[in-house]
Amino acid sequence: MSTLTKQDTFNSILEGAPKNFESERTLAKESYFAQGLPALKAEEYKFTSIAKKLEQTIENFSSAQAFEVSDELVKSSIYPGFEGNVLVFSNGKFLPELSSNIEGLEISALSEKPETAIGSIAKVEKDAFAALNQASFVDGAFISVPKKSQVEKPFLLLSFNKSNEGQVIQPRIWIEAGDFAEVTFIDQSVDLSETSYFLNKVIEIKGGVNTHIRYYRIQNEGKNSIEVSNIETDIQQDSRFTSVNISLSGDMVRNNLNLNLLGSNSEGNMYGLYLLNGKTHVDNHTNVDHTIPHAESNELYKGILADQSRGVFNGKIFVRQDAQKTNAFQQNNNILLSEDAVVNTKPQLEIWADDVKCSHGCTTGQLDEEALFYLQARGIDKTQAKGLLLYAFAGEVLEHIEEDSFREYCISLVQERLGSKF
Numbered sequence: 439m440s441t442l443t444k445q446d447t448f449n450s451i452l453e454g455a456p457k458n459f460e461s462e463r464t465l466a467k468e469s470y471f472a473q474g475l476p477a478l479k480a481e482e483y484k485f486t487s488i489a490k491k492l493e494q495t496i497e498n499f500s501s502a503q504a505f506e507v508s509d510e511l512v513k514s515s516i517y518p519g520f521e522g523n524v525l526v527f528s529n530g531k532f533l534p535e536l537s538s539n540i541e542g543l544e545i546s547a548l549s550e551k552p553e554t555a556i557g558s559i560a561k562v563e564k565d566a567f568a569a570l571n572q573a574s575f576v577d578g579a580f581i582s583v584p585k586k587s588q589v590e591k592p593f594l595l596l597s598f599n600k601s602n603e604g605q606v607i608q609p610r611i612w613i614e615a616g617d618f619a620e621v622t623f624i625d626q627s628v629d630l631s632e633t634s635y636f637l638n639k640v641i642e643i644k645g646g647v648n649t650h651i652r653y654y655r656i657q658n659e660g661k662n663s664i665e666v667s668n669i670e671t672d673i674q675q676d677s678r679f680t681s682v683n684i685s686l687s688g689d690m691v692r693n694n695l696n697l698n699l700l701g702s703n704s705e706g707n708m709y710g711l712y713l714l715n716g717k718t719h720v721d722n723h724t725n726v727d728h729t730i731p732h733a734e735s736n737e738l739y740k741g742i743l744a745d746q747s748r749g750v751f752n753g754k755i756f757v758r759q760d761a762q763k764t765n766a767f768q769q770n771n772n773i774l775l776s777e778d779a780v781v782n783t784k785p786q787l788e789i790w791a792d793d794v795k796c797s798h799g800c801t802t803g804q805l806d807e808e809a810l811f812y813l814q815a816r817g818i819d820k821t822q823a824k825g826l827l828l829y830a831f832a833g834e835v836l837e838h839i840e841e842d843s844f845r846e847y848c849i850s851l852v853q854e855r856l857g858s859k860f
Contacts, residue, residue: 447475447492447499448470448499448570448574448606450499450500451499451500451501451570451574451606452467452470452570452573452574454500454501454574455573455574455575455576456549456576456577458549459553459556459557459572460553461553462553462556462557462572463572463573463574465557465562465572466557466562466568466569466570466571466572466573467569467573467574469562469563469566469569470562470566470569470570470573472563473563473566473569474566475488475489475492475566475567476488476489476566477489478490482565482723482752483692485721485748485750485782486690486692486719486721486750488567488664488666488690488692491664491689491690492636492664495634495662495664495689496605496606496634496635496636496664497605498601498603498604498605499604499605499606500603500604500605500606501574501576501604501606501607501608502529502599502600502601502602502603502604502605502606502607502635503529503602503603503604504528504529504530504531504533504602505528505529505598505600505602506528507526507528507533507536507598509536511598512524512526512536512596515596515598515626515628516594516596517626517843517844517847518843518847519842519843519846519847520592520594520624520843520844520847521591521843522591522592522593522594522624523537523538523540523591523592523593523594524536524537524538524593524594524596525537525538525545525579525581525593525594525595525596526596526598527579527595527596527597527598527609528598529598529599529600529602529607529609530575530576530577530578530597530607530608530609530610530639531576531577531578532546532547532548532577532578532579534546534547540589542584542587543581543582543583543584543587543589544580544581544582544584545579545580545581545582546579546580547577547578547579547580548577548578548579548580548610548611548612549577549578550580551580551612555580555612556572556610556612556642557572557642558642558644559642559643559644559670559671559672559698560572560640560642560668560670561670564696565668565694567638567666567668567692568640568668568670568694570608570638571608571610571638571639571640571668572610572640574608575608575609575610575640576608577610578609578610578611578612579610579611579612580611580612581593581611581612581613581614582614582616583613583614583615583616583619583621584616584619585616585617585618585619585646586616586617586618586619587615587616587619587620587621588619588620589619589620589621589622592621592622592623592624592652592841592844593621593622593623593624594624594626595611595623595624595625595626596626596628597609597625597626597627597628598627598628598630599627599628599629599630599631599635599637599659599663600629600630600631600635601631601633601634601635605633605634605635605636606635606636606638607635607636607637607638608637608638608639608640609637609639609640609641610639610640610641611640611641611642612641612642612644613641613642613643613644613651614643614644614645614646615643615644615645615646615649615651616646616649617646617647617648617649618646618647618648618649619645619646619649619650620649620650620651621650621651621652622651622652622653622654622840622841623651623652623653623654624654624655624656624841624844625641625653625654625655625656626655626656627657627658627659629659629660629663631660631662631663632660632662633662634662634663634664634689635662635663635664636664636665636666637659637663637664637665637666637667638665638666639665639666639667639668640667640668640670641653641667641668641669641670642670642671643669643670643671643672643679644671644672645671645672645673645674645677645679646674646677647674647675647676647677647701648675648676648677649673649674649677649678650677650678651671651673651677651678651679651680652679652680652681652840652841653669653671653679653680653681653682654681654682654683654684654839654841654844655681655682655683655684656684656686656844656847656848656851657683657684657685657686657687657688657691657693657720658684658686658687658851659687659688660687660688661687661688661689661716661718662689663687663688663689663691664688664689664690664691665688665690665691665692666692666694667692667693667694668694668696669681669693669694669695669696670696671695671696671697671698671706672698672700673697673698673699673700673701673704673706674700674701674704675700675701675702675703675704676701676702676703676704677701677704677705678704678705678706678707679697679704679705679706679707680707680708680709680838680840681695681697681707681708681709682709682710682711682835682836682838682839683695683709683710683711683722684710684711684712684835684836684848684851684852685710685711685712685713685714685720685722686712686713686714686851686855687718688718688719688720689717689718689719690719690721691718691719691720691721692721692723693710693720693721693722693723694723694724694725695708695722695723695724695725696724696725696727697724697725697726697727697735698727698729699726699727699728699729699730699733699735700729700730701730701733702730702731702732702733703732703733704730704733704734705733705734705735705736706726706733706734706735706736707735707736707737707838708724708726708735708736708737708738708739709737709738709739709835709838710722710724710738710739710740710835711739711740711741711832711835711836711852712739712740712741712742712743712749713741713742713832713852713855713856714741714742714743714744714747714748714749714779715743715744715745715747715855716745716746716747717745717746717747717748718747718748719747719748719749719750720741720747720748720749720750721749721750721751721752722739722749722750722751722752722753723750723752723753724737724739724752724753724754725753725754725756726753726754726755726756726766726768727756727758728755728756728757728758728761728764728766729758729760729761730758730760730761731760731761731762731763731764732762732763732764733761733764733765734764734765734766735755735765735766735767735768736767737753737755737767737768737769738768738769738770738771738834738835738838739751739753739769739770739771739835740770740771740772740831740832740834740835741770741771741772741773741781742772742773742775742828742831742832742856743772743773743774743775743776743779743780743781744775744776744779745776745778745779746776746778746779747776747779747780748779748780748781748782749772749779749780749781749782749783750781750782750783751770751772751781751782751783751784751785751800752783752784752785752786753768753770753784753785753786753798754786754787754788755768755786755787755788755796755798756788757787757788757789757790757791757794757796758790758791759790759791760791761790761791761794762791762792762793762794763793763794764791764794764795764796765794765795765796766787766794766795766796766797767796767797767798768785768787768797768798768799769785769798769799769800770783770785770799770800770801771800771801771802771831772800772801772802772803773802773803773804773805773828773831774802774803774804775804775805781802783800783802784800785798785799785800786798805824805827805828806827809827810823810824810827813826813827825853825856825857828856829852829853829856832852832856836848836849836852
């Protein structure tokens, strides 16, 4: 058994945790000790041995301290074309002095809020890493969008990460949007570390009635980063939540995205694209829970894998007994560009209602040789033809990004990757 399945692996972090949120931290700590880190045979982490990777890579299992971030660094790190609000983080700590001040919205350090600001959505009994974060995170951000607020400009959650007196970084963000509110978040990390670190992230998103929340994320960290993220979302009646996750880099990455549809006429959309090369390993685990009638979910994840990279997709859709008239669709498609690239995919449906429309499926293969030949026969050289086909494959996910500047930025990154790395 890996030593990191033992309960005491993160003892120094747990013992040094802040004393606020006492009851929630105690509950999480008990849950963490009850579960332990996932062993090699744990079903949920069957293809992603995070504990083993941590044991092999991380030398200093203590909390990385916040470090000074300059205004110049912030300005140079914002992606081209962005116009909006910027919230800055240093190893998970919110830096209000470098962040936008948005009138009418409540944005503060999480440590200033009451216990109700954490743990009501992210369930610590479901994942040991979520429990570890809740038990020992140092600080984070609290974001509250009042009801009827139409926030036209997006929020850029700009996180700077690096090893600093420790190699464990645990960001935590609480986001709530009141009834009839609309808001967009763009999650971008900047890797400033030449050494390995472990990023253990939790974001809780709570939407009211008739809210529209968009959450876009770009993962383009360094080759030495190990990451587990738990994104937990509740939405209510007549609301819509859209997530787009673009994964391009990292050593080993595990994305847990859980969406609870708690009101009729609610809609959840979950899209993902992973373009992997080298030995990058990305695991996307999604969970959609239909609890009431007349709700809809749409899910599409696509992967392009080269070299010795590995992708994992495990999507679960639950349709509860009372959730009649549910529409739920899930699809995972992959293209392998190397004999050494591997993908493990497992779309799942669990349905207890009888009046529903649900479908799921997956495909894994190589580029269409006939389509490649067709383009070459019309004067397009093989490299360009290959890039065009791959971009067409990836573009189906990118088109779901409604924020123009971020969509263009992602398109440029994807085109660069497809043109120079594959």
